[in-house]
Amino acid sequence: MSPIISISGLSKTYATGLSALKRVDLEIRHGEIFALLGPNGAGKTTLINIVCGIVTPSSGSVTVGGHDIVKDYRAARELIGLVPQELAITPFESVWQTVSFSRGLFGRPANPAYVEKVLKDVALWDRRKSKIVTLSGGMKRRVMIAKALVHEPQVLFLDEPTAGVDVELRQEMWQVVRTLRASGVTIILTTHYIEEAELMADRVGVINKGEIILVEEKAALMQKLGKKQLTLQLLDTLQEVPARLAPYGLNLAHGGRELVYTYDTKAERTGITGLLDDLSAAGIAFKDLQTTQSSLEDIFVDLVRER
Amino acid sequence: MNLRAIWAIYAFEMARTGRTLVQSIVAPVITTALYFVVFGAAMGTRISQIEGVQYGAFIVPGLIMLTLLTQSVTNAAFGIYFPKFIGTIYELLSAPISAFEIVIGYVGAAATKSVILGLVILATAFFFVPLRIDHPLWMVAFLVLTAVTFSLLGFIIGVWADGFEQLQFVPMLVITPLTFLGGTFYSIDVLPPAWQTVTLFNPVVYLVSGFRWSFFEIADVHIGVSLGMTALFLVACLAAIWWIFKTGYRLKT
Numbered sequence: 185m186s187p188i189i190s191i192s193g194l195s196k197t198y199a200t201g202l203s204a205l206k207r208v209d210l211e212i213r214h215g216e217i218f219a220l221l222g223p224n225g226a227g228k229t230t231l232i233n234i235v236c237g238i239v240t241p242s243s244g245s246v247t248v249g250g251h252d253i254v255k256d257y258r259a260a261r262e263l264i265g266l267v268p269q270e271l272a273i274t275p276f277e278s279v280w281q282t283v284s285f286s287r288g289l290f291g292r293p294a295n296p297a298y299v300e301k302v303l304k305d306v307a308l309w310d311r312r313k314s315k316i317v318t319l320s321g322g323m324k325r326r327v328m329i330a331k332a333l334v335h336e337p338q339v340l341f342l343d344e345p346t347a348g349v350d351v352e353l354r355q356e357m358w359q360v361v362r363t364l365r366a367s368g369v370t371i372i373l374t375t376h377y378i379e380e381a382e383l384m385a386d387r388v389g390v391i392n393k394g395e396i397i398l399v400e401e402k403a404a405l406m407q408k409l410g411k412k413q414l415t416l417q418l419l420d421t422l423q424e425v426p427a428r429l430a431p432y433g434l435n436l437a438h439g440g441r442e443l444v445y446t447y448d449t450k451a452e453r454t455g456i457t458g459l460l461d462d463l464s465a466a467g468i469a470f471k472d473l474q475t476t477q478s479s480l481e482d483i484f485v486d487l488v489r490e491r
Numbered sequence: 492m493n494l495r496a497i498w499a500i501y502a503f504e505m506a507r508t509g510r511t512l513v514q515s516i517v518a519p520v521i522t523t524a525l526y527f528v529v530f531g532a533a534m535g536t537r538i539s540q541i542e543g544v545q546y547g548a549f550i551v552p553g554l555i556m557l558t559l560l561t562q563s564v565t566n567a568a569f570g571i572y573f574p575k576f577i578g579t580i581y582e583l584l585s586a587p588i589s590a591f592e593i594v595i596g597y598v599g600a601a602a603t604k605s606v607i608l609g610l611v612i613l614a615t616a617f618f619f620v621p622l623r624i625d626h627p628l629w630m631v632a633f634l635v636l637t638a639v640t641f642s643l644l645g646f647i648i649g650v651w652a653d654g655f656e657q658l659q660f661v662p663m664l665v666i667t668p669l670t671f672l673g674g675t676f677y678s679i680d681v682l683p684p685a686w687q688t689v690t691l692f693n694p695v696v697y698l699v700s701g702f703r704w705s706f707f708e709i710a711d712v713h714i715g716v717s718l719g720m721t722a723l724f725l726v727a728c729l730a731a732i733w734w735i736f737k738t739g740y741r742l743k744t
Binding site (some may be wrong): 198199236237238239240257258259260261262264266268270272273274275276277281285286287288289290291292333488 | 493507581703739
């Protein structure tokens with residue numbers, strides 16, 4: 185299946201001279217949840233805003249559902265729903281009015297039944313007659329989601345959906361996202377909370393200083409994440425790993441003064457007890473040991489620091 | 492053409508007018524009625540007729556223009572400035588609509604409101620002064636043309652403005668003085684010749700003159716010149732808007 189969004193060679197330099205994106209290539213698959221992870225100012229919002237038509241790219245091209253976002257902007261934009269980072273809704277309309285307005289703006293015929301469904305999905309049906317000014321922050325954010333969904337988009341962009349949102353609302357939001365994904369909507373979310381990416385995404389992309397530095401299946405990332413390392417500081421230097429310890433896949437480090445054992449914390453048996461028994465049977469003594477775990481955060485920080 | 496989007500914007504803006512009915516319609520009507528009382532009923536009786544028209548009636552076209560110009564500019568400017576100010580402009584920019592459709596929605600609504608206002612003031616005038624309209628069709632044509640042109644100007648100002656002060660600046664400090672000096676309350680014939688020449692650089696003179704002609708067949712400049720100048724201004728505004736959307740000026744980065 186061809187990708188729903190295809191970005192190639194996308195660059196953006198603002199009038200101030202700030203280079204927000206540098207030749208970004210990225211493909212988003214049909215129906216996935218893609219998390220774009222990066223520190224503040226990495227270019228996440230610029231990338232989203234270009235795809236949605238709010239920012240003009242300096243060079244490169246983007247297609248959504250096969251439609252070029254510049255030449256064929258109507259067809260491309262009809263497929264997209266956007267929930268921006270900032271809460272922005274006209275204050276004096278009712279929930280129903282503002283959501284219906286969005287549907288009209290995207291050229292869809294009036295469909296009260298569908299508006300009702302969307303409002304029920306985001307738990308705002310009983311507040312449909314309330315004016316926006318009377319709503320809480322969390323409700324306003326749900327109105328923004330309803331506005332983005334009411335024209336039946338195939339792709340939904342959520343820009344920092346949980347920034348400044350309490351735990352309960354965050355849970356609700358993820359529930360909405362899961363329901364949407366189940367209905368076949370592709371979701372791209374930006375976040376700088378790693379746990380969010382871990383919790384929700386199928387794939388994770390890391391962006392820093394305008395460059396995509398990693399795109400990986402979350403499962404693959406989690407595998408790295410689930411690994412732990414046991415480092416044994418040996419009393420005597422070893423030239424090589426003894427044959428009887430071969431099954432453990434040990435590595436010699438620090439000029440033979442350290443033995444490193446990598447194990448899976450989520451496996452039924454870590455193998456640590458067996459290793460220690462076999463070590464003493466082989467007459468290898470150690471003076472200290474330590475364990476380390478590389479979290480997605482570590483991977484992320486390493487990646488970001490390298491650049 | 493995304494007609495549903497145009498309609499959505501138009502209906503949204505008209506609903507805003509409906510919500511602010513007092514501020515939008517009642518206030519300008521009361522203000523204009525005060526002008527009729529002061530200049531028409533109180534002072535008008537002491538001023539001789541101008542070219543055969545009673546003074547109170549003479550100022551009616553000018554007063555309608557005064558309201559039409561300031562309200563068109565203010566409404567259209569506020570209409571597009573507000574989404575910029577509160578950030579909802581993102582939705583307009585990301586919707587499958589062309590710049591032209593956005594302009595039709597906003598300018599159409601602002602102009603509609605101004606025309607309604609103009610007609611309400613006209614109806615009010617009948618209560619205060621004896622009025623006749625020699626060319627009703629021309630009168631409506633001038634009303635609509637002026638409302639559209641100045642709503643376009645207002646749209647430009649709304650895009651340009653990055654504060655409420657700038658939003659008020661043009662209607663208060665440009666449109667109002669030009670209208671007062673543009674023959675609203677007098678025929679420019681009464682001015683010394685040198686000032687008459689200066690006045691001809693004021694675009695509002697052509698609007699008021701043409702509009703007044705449609706009432707009484709009296710005009711400071713020829714009706715054709717009035718029409719031509721108004722059309723010229725309309726084209727200038729359209730060109731500016733075309734440029735705004737082409738470059739994304741103050742809308743996109």
